[in-house]
Amino acid sequence: MSEINYKSRGSILNPLRTLSFLARKPVTLPLEPRAAAPNYRGFHLNDWEKCIGCSTCQKICDNEAITMIHIPELPEDPVQGVRAQRPAIDYGRCCWCGLCVDVCPTASLSLSREYIHTCEQHELDSYFILPDPHGMHKRFYDHGWRKTADEDLIDLQRQSMPEREPVERLQSFDEFIDGYDTQAAILEASRCVQCGMCHDSCPAHMHAPEYIRAIWEQDLEEAVRQIYRTNPFAHVCGRVCTRRCESACSIGVRGEPVAIRWLKRYAMDHVSHERIRAIAGGQRSGNSSGRRIAIVGAGPAGLTAAYDLAREGHAVTVFEALPEAGGMMRYGIPSYRLPAERIADDIDVIRSMGVEIRCNIRIGQDITLAQLHENHDAVLLGIGLQFGRSTRIPGSDHPGVHSAVDLLRRIRLGEFVAVPPAAVVIGGGNTAMDMARSLARLQIAQHGLACVTITALEDREHLLADQEELRETGEEGITILPARGPQRCDIDDSACIDGLFTVAVRSIYDEFGRFAPCYDDSDVQLHRAGMVVEAIGQQADLALLGEELTERLAWDRGRLQTDNRGQTSEPWLWAAGDLVNGPDVIHAVADGHRAATGIGAWLAEFAEATA
Amino acid sequence: MNDHPENSGGDLAGEGSAHAHGQLTGKKSLQEILETATRFEQTARDFYTAMIPKVSKRIRYLVEELAAEEQEHYDLFSQLATSPDIDAQILQQIAVPVNDHRFSDCILAPDLGEHPDDQAILQYALYREHAAMEQYRQLADSTDPGPVQDLFSWLANEETRHKRELEAEYYRIIHSGGV
Numbered sequence: 165m166s167e168i169n170y171k172s173r174g175s176i177l178n179p180l181r182t183l184s185f186l187a188r189k190p191v192t193l194p195l196e197p198r199a200a201a202p203n204y205r206g207f208h209l210n211d212w213e214k215c216i217g218c219s220t221c222q223k224i225c226d227n228e229a230i231t232m233i234h235i236p237e238l239p240e241d242p243v244q245g246v247r248a249q250r251p252a253i254d255y256g257r258c259c260w261c262g263l264c265v266d267v268c269p270t271a272s273l274s275l276s277r278e279y280i281h282t283c284e285q286h287e288l289d290s291y292f293i294l295p296d297p298h299g300m301h302k303r304f305y306d307h308g309w310r311k312t313a314d315e316d317l318i319d320l321q322r323q324s325m326p327e328r329e330p331v332e333r334l335q336s337f338d339e340f341i342d343g344y345d346t347q348a349a350i351l352e353a354s355r356c357v358q359c360g361m362c363h364d365s366c367p368a369h370m371h372a373p374e375y376i377r378a379i380w381e382q383d384l385e386e387a388v389r390q391i392y393r394t395n396p397f398a399h400v401c402g403r404v405c406t407r408r409c410e411s412a413c414s415i416g417v418r419g420e421p422v423a424i425r426w427l428k429r430y431a432m433d434h435v436s437h438e439r440i441r442a443i444a445g446g447q448r449s450g451n452s453s454g455r456r457i458a459i460v461g462a463g464p465a466g467l468t469a470a471y472d473l474a475r476e477g478h479a480v481t482v483f484e485a486l487p488e489a490g491g492m493m494r495y496g497i498p499s500y501r502l503p504a505e506r507i508a509d510d511i512d513v514i515r516s517m518g519v520e521i522r523c524n525i526r527i528g529q530d531i532t533l534a535q536l537h538e539n540h541d542a543v544l545l546g547i548g549l550q551f552g553r554s555t556r557i558p559g560s561d562h563p564g565v566h567s568a569v570d571l572l573r574r575i576r577l578g579e580f581v582a583v584p585p586a587a588v589v590i591g592g593g594n595t596a597m598d599m600a601r602s603l604a605r606l607q608i609a610q611h612g613l614a615c616v617t618i619t620a621l622e623d624r625e626h627l628l629a630d631q632e633e634l635r636e637t638g639e640e641g642i643t644i645l646p647a648r649g650p651q652r653c654d655i656d657d658s659a660c661i662d663g664l665f666t667v668a669v670r671s672i673y674d675e676f677g678r679f680a681p682c683y684d685d686s687d688v689q690l691h692r693a694g695m696v697v698e699a700i701g702q703q704a705d706l707a708l709l710g711e712e713l714t715e716r717l718a719w720d721r722g723r724l725q726t727d728n729r730g731q732t733s734e735p736w737l738w739a740a741g742d743l744v745n746g747p748d749v750i751h752a753v754a755d756g757h758r759a760a761t762g763i764g765a766w767l768a769e770f771a772e773a774t775a
Numbered sequence: 776m777n778d779h780p781e782n783s784g785g786d787l788a789g790e791g792s793a794h795a796h797g798q799l800t801g802k803k804s805l806q807e808i809l810e811t812a813t814r815f816e817q818t819a820r821d822f823y824t825a826m827i828p829k830v831s832k833r834i835r836y837l838v839e840e841l842a843a844e845e846q847e848h849y850d851l852f853s854q855l856a857t858s859p860d861i862d863a864q865i866l867q868q869i870a871v872p873v874n875d876h877r878f879s880d881c882i883l884a885p886d887l888g889e890h891p892d893d894q895a896i897l898q899y900a901l902y903r904e905h906a907a908m909e910q911y912r913q914l915a916d917s918t919d920p921g922p923v924q925d926l927f928s929w930l931a932n933e934e935t936r937h938k939r940e941l942e943a944e945y946y947r948i949i950h951s952g953g954v
Contacts, residue, residue, distance in 0.1 A: 316794045553949050556894060621950070679946035701950045706833065719833050722893060722948060 197233040197305075200277040204308035205260040207278045214272035217247030218359040218414040221264035221273055228258035230264060233294060242364035245412030255281070255291040255468075262309050267317040269414035271310075278305035280409075319355045320419025322480035323348040325426055330639040334608050336501045337575075341403070344423075346382075349430040353380035355415060356422045356498050360630060362409035367754035370394045370544075372424050373411055379427055385443060386432035392444045395466055395753055396471040396514055399506040400493055402429030406630060406748045437509055443515045448476040458483065459525045460708070463491020464749045465741025466546025467514050468756025469763070474517040476764055478484050482519060483536075485526040487577075491548050492742075493749060495573040496595070498602050504576075528708030537736055541770075542763050544738040545724070545755065549702035549746075555590060559653025560698065564661030567597040569700035575602055584694025585611045588664045590650050591699030592620025593628035597637045599699050604640055614641060617691050619648040619666050621681065626672060647672070649683055653696055663692040704743050730755065731760025738763055805923060806856075808914065812907075812930075813852040819903060820845035826891070832892040837944075841900055844937060855926070896946045904938035 191691055200206060201417035217238070223228040230251045238248035251264070251273070265273045278299055283290045304499055307755060311317075327333075333340040334703055340352040353376045362372040371390045391398045402566045405425050413421030432440070457476045459466040462484035490507045527533055536543045543772060552567030554560050568591065574581055583606045589599050596731055604614035618637070624646040627634060637644060648666035656662040668687035674680035706724075709717070718725040718733035724746055730738045740759035741752040823842035830838055887895050910933055915927035 553894070556898065674939060681942065681944045701948075712833075715832050717832070719836070720836055721836055 171756075176723055192320055197278070197280045202277070202308070203310075204275070204277045204279065205262050206276040206305065206308045207255075207281070207293070207300040208251075208264075209274045209276050209297055209299065209307065210250060210295040211272040211274075211297045212250060214417075215250055216245055216270055216272075216361075216414060216417060217249040218269060218357075218361055218439075219247070219249070219251070219268055219269055220357045220359045220414060221251050223358060224263050224267045226261075226263075227257040227259055229254045229259075240696040242361075243408060243412060245361045245365060245414060245416070247361075247364075248579070250294060252292060252294045255293070262311075263317075265309060266311045266315050267357060268311075269318055269359070270417045271316075273310040274307050274311075276300075276305050277308040278303075280678045282613065312464045316417065318357070318415060320415070322355065322420040322423050325423070330636075330641070333500065334605055334614060334640055337602075337605055339403075339503050340500055343433055344426055344430045346434070349379055349384065349427060352423050353377070353427055356380070357414060359414045361414050361422055362422075363414040365407065365412035367751045367753075368394045368757065369411070371426075375431060376422065376424065376427055379431055384431050384435050385439060387469070388435050388440055388443050389446075390426060392429065392440075392447065393471055394757070395595075395750075396444070396468055397493070397510050397749060397753055398428060398432050398440075399510045400464070400502060400749055401753070402426070402432050403506065403644060404497055404502050405750050408750070414625055439510070440509075441513050441516050445516060447515045448475050450519055451477045452479070453477040453543075453767070455479065456481070456540045457542050457763060458536040458544055459544045459545065460533075460536070461491060461546040461548060461741070462489035462511075462523070463523055463546055463548045463741055464752035465548075465743075465756040465759070466491070466544060467511065467519070468753045469544055470519040470521075470756075470762040471514045471517055471544065471764060472757055472760035474514075474519045476557040476760075478764075480519045481540075482516055482521045483493075483525045483527055483531070484521060484523045485775060487523055488572075489521045489523060491546075495576045496569065496598075498572065498598050499576065500601070500605070501598070502563075526708075531715065533708055533710065541767060542738060544734055544740060544759055544763065545731075546739070546741045546752075546759075547704060547708070548742045549704050551703045551705055552698060553701040554698050555650050555700060555701055557650050557652050559655055560696075561662075562653055562655060562661055562696075564694065565653055565698065568595050568697050569702055571697060572599060572602060572752040575606075581606060583607050583610055583615065586617075586693040587695040587697065588617045588619060588691045589697045589699055590619055590620045590664070592618070592626075592646065593699065594630060594633050595702075596620065596699035597629045597633040598641045599697050601637055601640055603695075603697070604642055616691075617643045617645060617693065619645045619650060619664065621647070621649050621669060622672055623647040623669070648689070649681065651688065654692075661694055663690050664696050665690050702742075727762075728758075730759035731762055731766065735766070808851060809856050813849065813856065815903075815907065816845050816849040816852055820849055826896070828886075829890060830896070831890070834896070837893055837896055841896070848933075875929050893948055894945075897941060897948065900946065901938065903936055904941060908934035908938055 175394075192767070193635060213284060217230045217232065226756065230253060232247075232249040236248065238250070239246055248461075252701070261273065262275060265275055275297055278301070281291070281300060296306055323344065325344065327341040328342075343660035347736055356373065357375065358373045358374045360373050363369055366372065371393055375387040376388035378384070378390060388398070395401055397492050401750050403429075407425050409424045410416065410421040413424065415421050435443075453476065457470075457473050457478050457480050459470050459480060459482040462482045462625050466482055468488065474480045482489070484491075486495060488504075489511050493502060494504065494507050502760045511521070527536065533543065539710050550569065552569035554565075559565065568589065571581060585601055587603045588605070589596050589603070590598075598617050600616045603616050607614040607616070611678075622628065625643075627644075627646060634644065645666070647668050647669040651665040653664055654662040668684040668689075670682045670684050672679065672681050706714070713734070716734060717737075724732055724739050726732055726739050726744050730740050730744070732739055738759050740755040745751060745755050820842055823838045823845060826838045827835060827842065862930055887899060891899075911927045911931035911934060915924050918924040918927060
């Protein structure tokens, strides 16, 4: 470089060299871009059919180049895990690193082989684009960078859950799921992309991304703190939640959803009960409101409301007709799925907030509802659906035909329930599966062999039970016969139940998806059994209301009418849980929160009005 | 499911079965058939109306809706009886199905007890709708094409539609609660 003489002006003939270009043939290069490499990182493409608007791309972008844009025309369904939004890219910020592509749970994002965009000064906004599958200038230049299995940042496979073999399970009512160890929990938590679809879909809007992150960081007390922000039934939901969160999980689009329920269980099982009590207690108000609230029914809705109201400083008393608190969690779900100790742990935390639970008191018999009204500022009904419905087919009033709700309650109460060598259960929901599996365990204990058949009106595709329950039921050797309508119970010459006649169901819904069963009379079967159990549906015992109050109250097609806060047409009376909104623990928890918020606001309004 | 609390043989599972023309016995005039059908709707309306104060307010909507539906049908039949479209055929003799008695039996109000529950009411209503649906379908099959056959076909479709609505309600109330 130093040898160059920069001061030299060159030859005097240099200008003439320019003239030599006049003799040359002109060359015009096209404005069209030349083809880029097959894995070129050009402008983004997004397949809107695949994209669910989860915003994982936005969260991973270090340059904050991605903004989620709400598109009103797109479907929005939190339960299905679909948001009406799509990512927009600011090419003033994007560095084409491709992380958004590599992390995209649905693999809808890719980069193209297009790389040229120019504009006038007044068109600078054109660098902020909403990618679609057609390309930035509505011309498709083919795909460039697309992730393969090697580059995929999403782990599609969940950590397996250790559990006992079916043969071993059937020997007792002991819990058969072992739970994650720390290594499995960290690996499973690391699969979460923090998109928050689970939060949106959860009826209680649990802070799952936050507690999963805390588990990944091994800050388990923080995980418990996040769980208790929205759910006082953390042990219970860590075991038996119906997991709408997992149905909406973005990882589930291409792989197995994150095991959110099992992670919650891991956090709860790995923090001492004393610490959990202390963490939950930290959310309690120190002030007493001077208000008294009665809650009828110590199920998940009533106790959640009690927890919230006690936290706000109200004096809460819960009245429970059965010997222990817990409602259907304790008396409707078998202990192999939900051990009594775990329910007791959750309830102990609720009690520690100052909630008084008075068991063995039946409202309407031991104390009237009017008395509760007289002695309290508000009364909340959280009585659930305690009665089983009957098919009322011929023979269903025979003593050998039982209600699943009653039988499950007797088993959980520790009563001896004699079972015959063969039994048949009518129903296709979780209660039917719980009943059949409980009967199988009792048969093993009493006869050494299990023989249980489930007949369901619905076809396999429309069975109401969870897929997991169906799988486990099948693993335990229970025969599930879908699309069979109960016709009559068979009673033998000695007046004993001999089985159940069913008829084939050709179809159950009409073209509009309404229940319109169509039967095949030529296909009738007898399922021989010494016991028939009906598990078709449940209803509330509303006798406690009495005739006069029943007449005063407003009803909505057979259900107690409440407003969106849970208040009935009688301002002092509130309702929550299965009684008004079903059908599972997490919905009851959400409903309990809703009612507690409503009662709190109503009491405040009342106080303001009377001040 | 048994669709009638007092009729152990008549179950929902048997619905929709076709009956051949060979099973048809006896003949009635169109006028007689319409009179029977009108009584069928009238007694049902009165039955449900009388039940309204007897049942709990919780399920009163059910009998109120059933009574209103039967009133609509009653009004319809009353109009039909004077319709000029079928005036010329009013004395026409029509073969009636062998199970005509089942339809006629429905004119008699059943004893559902002093305080029937929602399931008993729905099962009775389903039984009636099923009997009516079958009756009109078979009457349509046994008449020649023309306004009378069109009338029976239309009535059969109406009863089928109502029966389906009741079945959906039955499933919602009995099968879907807390499963």
